[in-house]
């Protein structure tokens with residue numbers, strides 16, 4: 001008899017895990033709380049992905065298509081895990097969806113519930129939601145996905161744009177000390193897209209460090225050298241309203257050792273990634289641990305990053321910390337392999 | 348500079364801004380004082396009308412960036428990410444701390460002429476050793492960026508240059524410059540600098556100025572002078588030279604519109 005494996009979360013990590021398992025002949029139950037699969041990239045309509053600016057549909061659309069066309073995957077949308085119990089080496093779960101509640105027994109479980117964007121409204125210094133022209137990277141991602149690059153306040157092309165890095169990350173004040181890893185690369189990508197769309201628009205990035213790690217560095221060089229994106233060293237400490245419908249970014253230029261108060265037409269906050277409410281929820285329901293950053297805890301960060309601290313429950317993607325889609329997909333595959341081995345041994 | 352100013356100016360009432368705590372942190376230019384001042388009917392003459400002009404930068408002026416980027420020497424201004432390797436390797440910085448190629452490039456990127464103006468007295472100190480350009484990880488070519496800087500300063504602060512240093516580019520200096528370019532394919536700014544000083548009749552100053560003389564000795568001792576002199580001719584220079592000679596034969600001049 002085929003193994004039964006539960007995958008919770010239908011983002012890049014969960015989709016890839018489900019597809020791999022299904023191809024091995026496993027009966028997969030894929031549980032997604034939203035009305036669609038594809039995770040955050042789908043929800044916020046990412047259009048072009050870093051690092052190579054390929055259409056997001058190449059990746060996300062493709063994963064969704066493969067999962068949807070595979071009959072070994074039972075899909076549950078608008079669904080959640082109502083209850084969860086261990087039963088020896090197996091797990092009993094009640095899946096609640098629009099079709100009603102269903103009780104099933106699983107040999108192993110993969111958690112791929114991903115992340116939530118940091119909500120910049122929680123940090124009042126950035127005046128998010130106070131001024132129309134202060135948006136964040138997920139808003140801009142969605143706007144650009146809809147073909148709109150203009151100022152929210154008046155629909156006109158912005159004369160200048162400030163991108164502010166590390167919003168909601170690396171800041172004890174908001175409770176997140178970690179680096180969100182992708183926001184630098186997303187920001188230089190968006191800077192390039194803005195410059196390509198509006199060549200007259202000046203784009204400035206306010207940074208403390210630019211962490212476009214590995215080959216993502218190429219995009220950073222490209223932003224400066226081919227698109228004249230200007231980097232300015234210093235974190236913006238306050239955003240206020242300025243003359244002529246502008247917003248003023250106040251900060252210190254730490255290289256010149258002097259304060260600046262520069263009016264901008266549009267400000268984009270590079271808000272980071274958080275474990276969201278789903279991480280503690282999963283920890284509690286499944287009896288696994290949460291780490292000190294609010295993400296799900298890995299059994300061993302180096303040796304077995306795709307294992308939870310409970311046998312038979314595996315982790316994949318951004319639910320264990322900020323990462324890019326490629327990493328989420330790799331982990332989906334790794335967790336699938338581990339979940340499969342566990343199921344084989346115990347069924 | 349501040350000391351000099353206070354010594355020379357006649358100020359019977361008070362030293363400029365003397366009531367300011369940490370006075371040394373405030374530039375002379377930034378202090379505004381009136382003998383008699385009435386604000387909203389209140390007489391604030393005397394020590395109460397000392398004002399410090401705001402130091403906040405309220406604009407990035409990209410027109411300078413564009414202007415510099417269009418020049419041959421400054422075309423790579425967009426590349427600089429402010430790592431400071433140029434300054435760290437610079438021949439001049441250890442002697443004149445205020446000569447900081449990295450910072451100058453940043454000021455040029457942001458069009459911060461207000462800051463640049465403070466450095467007119469040292470900004471021309473580059474000796475053209477190209478060590479910075481050899482080290483720069485982004486191949487900005489900071490050595491030539493210093494030439495772009497000189498052009499910028501010449502253009503935007505002609506008065507200040509004249510009043511501070513009585514520098515004037517005359518035909519003779521131009522001849523030295525061209526001789527250098529045509530003879531060696533490279534600009535030896537140290538040589539240009541001394542030749543220009545000589546032309547201006549400042550030979551004694553060159554050797555008597557404590558800073559200048561000290562610098563020369565120090566550079567000889569630690570080998571930097573040698574590394575400056577070691578710069579050879581560009582690869583296969585004779586070919587380029589033939590081309591330039593040929594060009595000169597036809598046009599009679601090296602100068603061309605927009606070819607800086």
Ligand SMILES: Cc1cc2nc3c(=O)[nH]c(=O)nc-3n(C[C@H](O)[C@H](O)[C@H](O)COP(=O)(O)OP(=O)(O)OC[C@H]3O[C@@H](n4cnc5c(N)ncnc54)[C@H](O)[C@@H]3O)c2cc1C
Nearest residue numbers: 009011012013033039040049050114115278317318324325
């Ligand atoms: C603005 C921005 C732009 C980005 N652009 C790029 C890019 O260009 N290239 C790139 O490589 N990476 C990019 N990333 C990173 C990328 O978004 C993540 O790597 C990726 O989404 C992680 O995939 P995931 O499947 O782990 O999580 P998610 O995408 O978050 O998916 C998790 C899924 O689980 C579901 N879920 C959550 N809780 C539950 C629950 N309790 N029950 C059931 N289902 C649940 C969610 O609804 C969601 O569908 C970007 C990130 C940001 C913030």
Ligand code: SF4
Nearest residue numbers: 166169179180183184
């Ligand atoms: S990736 Fe960049 S913007 Fe994001 S938290 Fe890290 S340093 Fe800050």
Ligand code: SF4
Nearest residue numbers: 427429430431433483
């Ligand atoms: S010019 Fe080059 S070496 Fe100097 S700060 Fe810029 S990138 Fe660094």
Ligand code: SF4
Nearest residue numbers: 437473474476477479
């Ligand atoms: S070329 Fe000029 S700026 Fe560069 S290291 Fe030499 S003296 Fe310094």
